[in-house]
Amino acid sequence: MAYEPHNLLVTGGVGFIGVNFVRQVLAEHPETHVVILDSLTYAANPASLAGLDRERFDLVRGDVCDPDRVASTIEDYRVDCIVHFAAESHNDNSIEAPDPFIRTNIYGTYIMLQAARRYGLRFHQVSTDEVYGDLDYTDPARFTEESPYRPSSPYSASKAAADQLVRAWWRTYGTQVTISNCSNNYGPYQHVEKFIPRQITNILSGRRPRLYGEGKGVRDWIHVDDDCRAIWDILTRGRSGRTYLIGADGEHSDREVLGMILQIMGRPAHDYDLVPDRLGADRRYAIDASRIRRELGWRPRHTDFAAGLEATVDWYRTHQDWWRPGKERTEERCRVQGH
Numbered sequence: 001m002a003y004e005p006h007n008l009l010v011t012g013g014v015g016f017i018g019v020n021f022v023r024q025v026l027a028e029h030p031e032t033h034v035v036i037l038d039s040l041t042y043a044a045n046p047a048s049l050a051g052l053d054r055e056r057f058d059l060v061r062g063d064v065c066d067p068d069r070v071a072s073t074i075e076d077y078r079v080d081c082i083v084h085f086a087a088e089s090h091n092d093n094s095i096e097a098p099d100p101f102i103r104t105n106i107y108g109t110y111i112m113l114q115a116a117r118r119y120g121l122r123f124h125q126v127s128t129d130e131v132y133g134d135l136d137y138t139d140p141a142r143f144t145e146e147s148p149y150r151p152s153s154p155y156s157a158s159k160a161a162a163d164q165l166v167r168a169w170w171r172t173y174g175t176q177v178t179i180s181n182c183s184n185n186y187g188p189y190q191h192v193e194k195f196i197p198r199q200i201t202n203i204l205s206g207r208r209p210r211l212y213g214e215g216k217g218v219r220d221w222i223h224v225d226d227d228c229r230a231i232w233d234i235l236t237r238g239r240s241g242r243t244y245l246i247g248a249d250g251e252h253s254d255r256e257v258l259g260m261i262l263q264i265m266g267r268p269a270h271d272y273d274l275v276p277d278r279l280g281a282d283r284r285y286a287i288d289a290s291r292i293r294r295e296l297g298w299r300p301r302h303t304d305f306a307a308g309l310e311a312t313v314d315w316y317r318t319h320q321d322w323w324r325p326g327k328e329r330t331e332e333r334c335r336v337q338g339h
Helices: 016-028 067-076 091-096 099-119 154-173 195-204 224-237 254-264 290-296 305-318 320-337
Strands: 007-011 033-038 057-061 081-084 122-128 177-182 210-212 218-220 242-246 251-253 273-275
Touching: 007 016, 016 033, 016 224, 033 067, 067 099, 081 099, 081 224, 091 099, 091 154, 091 320, 099 122, 099 154, 122 154, 122 224, 154 177, 177 224, 195 210, 195 254, 195 305, 195 320, 210 254, 218 254, 224 242, 224 290, 242 290, 251 254, 254 305, 305 320
Parallel strands: 007 033, 007 081, 033 057, 081 122, 122 177, 177 242, 210 273
Antiparallel strands: 218 251
């Protein structure tokens, strides 16, 4: 029987995937009240919550590394389960300054697990396919739930460590946990430091797009709506102690994706600049999502990547008031990092 959360705590619920999850839950599950715990760093934009019914959710400004804040939030709102999105997630930033990634992604997960254990709550860990490292360009293999962890960056290493903490709390304490490792998300409300929105907003703001290395890196793209539906399915119907990989068979090289964006936006095919690749850059990600399809019946709805990308371009074109205030700061930070 499916579990139906009543007072759902979403950490990092003002970030990209988190806020899309919150919006989807509020739209599709009227019996669930959402409590967002977010420290509102640069990557969280409160404008993403505009238009939502304030009777259906509460926003608590707080750090997942603060056990007292976490405990008071759970008690005040009678939380009965946790979806843990909160994380530092930008690879370039993790290479430049790993400390916040170690603190938030590892210690913050520990604090949330301790809270789940103390209050007897379900806990879902939102993770990434980057914990598995990378694959060769010509390798037919895909990541599965049994693939070994081989993280390449401080970011992916911190997420790998967090995942292992989740498994330990299940094995040692019997905390009711699930984990999802998803491929690269795209869609609305994504910060402009990320690959797809950065290219789109560069063009919209009169800059040339920028491509790492030669653009050979392959990512397995999935629309954020599909990831969010999968997370809900795992939370409510997944087996405790289980890991589920989420992917939509959307492998494309960075060069291919940029070429599609340029075409959609009416720009010449070579209207971009090459910049040095990041240190330790992964080559290819690819997800085998057989388990979640087989056990939970989940299927991606956004199977036409070109159509999803065009809709994403339209979203950023029509929501310039959402992204323009932070665009200059992002480009300055990228300039300092050499990207």
